[in-house]
Amino acid sequence: MRRIYLDNNATTPLSENARRSMRAIIELFGNASSMHKDGRLARQAIEKARANVAALIGAEPSEIIFNSGGSEANNTVFNILAERDFGNRNEIIVSAIEHPCVLASAQKLEKKGWKVWHAPVDEKGKLRISEFNKVLNEKTALVSVMLANNEIGTVQDIAKITQLAQKAGALMHTDAVQAVSKIAVDVKDLAVDYLTMSAHKIYGPKGAGALFVRTGAPFLPLIVGGHQENGRRAGTDSTLGVVGFGLAAKMAKNMIEKYQKIAKLRDELQRQILKKIPFTTVNGDGSLPNTLNVSFAGAEGESILLALDEVGVEVSTGSACASGDGKPSHVLMAIKADPELAHGSIRFSFGLDNDMKDVNYVMRVLPEIVWKLRAISTVKIGDKNE
Amino acid sequence: MNDWIYSDKVKQHFLEPKNWLMGEENQFDFNARGLVGNVVCGDQMLMLLKIEDDVIVDVRWKTYGCASAIASTSVLSEIVKGKTLDEALAVSPEEIAENLGGLPKHKFHCSVLGDQALTKAIEDYRGDQK
Numbered sequence: 001m002r003r004i005y006l007d008n009n010a011t012t013p014l015s016e017n018a019r020r021s022m023r024a025i026i027e028l029f030g031n032a033s034s035m036h037k038d039g040r041l042a043r044q045a046i047e048k049a050r051a052n053v054a055a056l057i058g059a060e061p062s063e064i065i066f067n068s069g070g071s072e073a074n075n076t077v078f079n080i081l082a083e084r085d086f087g088n089r090n091e092i093i094v095s096a097i098e099h100p101c102v103l104a105s106a107q108k109l110e111k112k113g114w115k116v117w118h119a120p121v122d123e124k125g126k127l128r129i130s131e132f133n134k135v136l137n138e139k140t141a142l143v144s145v146m147l148a149n150n151e152i153g154t155v156q157d158i159a160k161i162t163q164l165a166q167k168a169g170a171l172m173h174t175d176a177v178q179a180v181s182k183i184a185v186d187v188k189d190l191a192v193d194y195l196t197m198s199a200h201k202i203y204g205p206k207g208a209g210a211l212f213v214r215t216g217a218p219f220l221p222l223i224v225g226g227h228q229e230n231g232r233r234a235g236t237d238s239t240l241g242v243v244g245f246g247l248a249a250k251m252a253k254n255m256i257e258k259y260q261k262i263a264k265l266r267d268e269l270q271r272q273i274l275k276k277i278p279f280t281t282v283n284g285d286g287s288l289p290n291t292l293n294v295s296f297a298g299a300e301g302e303s304i305l306l307a308l309d310e311v312g313v314e315v316s317t318g319s320a321c322a323s324g325d326g327k328p329s330h331v332l333m334a335i336k337a338d339p340e341l342a343h344g345s346i347r348f349s350f351g352l353d354n355d356m357k358d359v360n361y362v363m364r365v366l367p368e369i370v371w372k373l374r375a376i377s378t379v380k381i382g383d384k385n386e
Numbered sequence: 387m388n389d390w391i392y393s394d395k396v397k398q399h400f401l402e403p404k405n406w407l408m409g410e411e412n413q414f415d416f417n418a419r420g421l422v423g424n425v426v427c428g429d430q431m432l433m434l435l436k437i438e439d440d441v442i443v444d445v446r447w448k449t450y451g452c453a454s455a456i457a458s459t460s461v462l463s464e465i466v467k468g469k470t471l472d473e474a475l476a477v478s479p480e481e482i483a484e485n486l487g488g489l490p491k492h493k494f495h496c497s498v499l500g501d502q503a504l505t506k507a508i509e510d511y512r513g514d515q516k
């Protein structure tokens with residue numbers, strides 16, 4: 001059966017180029033910290049990758065710390081606060097729609113006595129600047145707002161938020177895992193102190209990522225006990241992962257135009273869904289070119305996902321039925337505050353390999369799936385009093 | 387080989403549910419009705435029973451929810467058809483899950499909810515009889 005992968009925000013396949021670069025160095029076993037030739041060869045490969053990753057976001061190579069991915073990078077930023085004295089500054093602001101690894105990191109600090117503000121977003125997922133300004137003050141140590149949201153694809157005006165944060169004397173972090181390669185990301189324009197990246201969202205390998213730390217920004221390692229990454233992240237360098245990441249970053253330099261074309265597919269799917277399936281709403285503002293999040297009233301997300309999977313279409317759902325706690329996605333609740341719409345949401349996230357045939361195929365199977373689940377459902381759509 | 391996320395039985399009942407009610411409630415001649423759960427929590431189940439001489443002679447249901455919730459009501463509708471009310475009340479969530487080839491822990495609440503819908507329908511019927 002034909003399989004159509006529309007879950008690229010979960011992860012992307014390894015690109016042919018990244019794969020080739022990794023194959024080429026798979027025998028390169030030397031420890032990049034060793035002084036002998038095998039060590040030096042590994043070091044060279046890693047530094048080449050660092051230059052590519054730095055170039056992708058307009059950073060200096062020395063500002064890139066390689067690690068195991070986005071989750072580690074985000075944890076690392078919050079750990080700096082836990083470990084360092086910030087004087088009177090004992091407050092943090094995160095947006096309400098951050099990735100769980102940011103929210104959980106903030107929660108850890110909350111338990112240690114930090115005050116954590118969850119800045120609200122509007123119905124499209126944009127940070128409410130006026131509300132943000134109300135909680136930003138001379139006690140704010142860190143502001144962490146993601147550049148692009150993984151569930152709904154809304155992109156924030158990070159440059160502006162950074163300006164406000166820094167005027168208040170706070171440090172600024174952005175999780176750019178979903179933004180890198182899809183839209184322009186330059187640390188000089190954004191002016192952030194910290195920025196998170198992950199290789200497996202840009203056609204690189206899983207388990208590799210980086211944290212950008214602006215020169216001069218406070219830093220403390222999360223993983224200690226080794227001099228690697230200039231003493232900023234202990235652990236023998238993962239040559240394979242880093243090299244794959246480096247090649248993926250090099251290729252990602254030219255991806256923005258490609259994603260502009262992908263946006264046309266996404267727009268067409270959105271147009272057809274809204275036209276052919278009644279009682280559907282789009283979540284988010286469409287600013288990330290590959291992401292479409294739709295709520296189908298009266299049908300539950302996991303059921304739609306599994307029925308689509310049966311006919312070869314792979315998507316994801318923001319609903320947390322899978323986790324069994326019955327709580328719908330915090331992102332959708334933050335923008336819609338309607339549990340039914342949150343439970344009935346499906347995320348289609350396009351990748352560079354998709355084409356119009358994929359869109360047409362989805363539209364051949366999706367309307368009937370939604371129709372059937374609605375027919376089985378207890379929920380009478382269009383009747384909010386039920 | 388089963389590479390599906392839940393058991394083959396759940397898959398069968400999810401993809402081809404049995405005894406579900408097509409259309410509105412007036413499409414089925416029932417004398418017992420149980421509605422449990424709510425959309426806020428992500429699962430809602432409706433059980434409609436046709437009872438004659440203390441025996442469940444026919445069943446229809448509707449479910450809003452995930453694959454395991456749909457499969458739970460579907461398999462339950464097969465289990466209780468032909469049972470007396472006391473026999474039906476003795477059906478446990480464990481039995482529903484067993485008939486589905488097992489449910490993962492985080493989906494067990496689906497069989498609990500199915501059981502509650504059935505119990506509620508029978509109580510509804512008995513309440514009316516008194």
Ligand SMILES: Cc1ncc(COP(=O)(O)O)c(C=O)c1O
Nearest residue numbers: 069070071099150175177178198
């Ligand atoms: C916005 C965002 N941040 C962080 C992560 C975590 O990245 P990783 O999987 O590399 O740990 C993800 C990916 O799931 C993400 O989408």
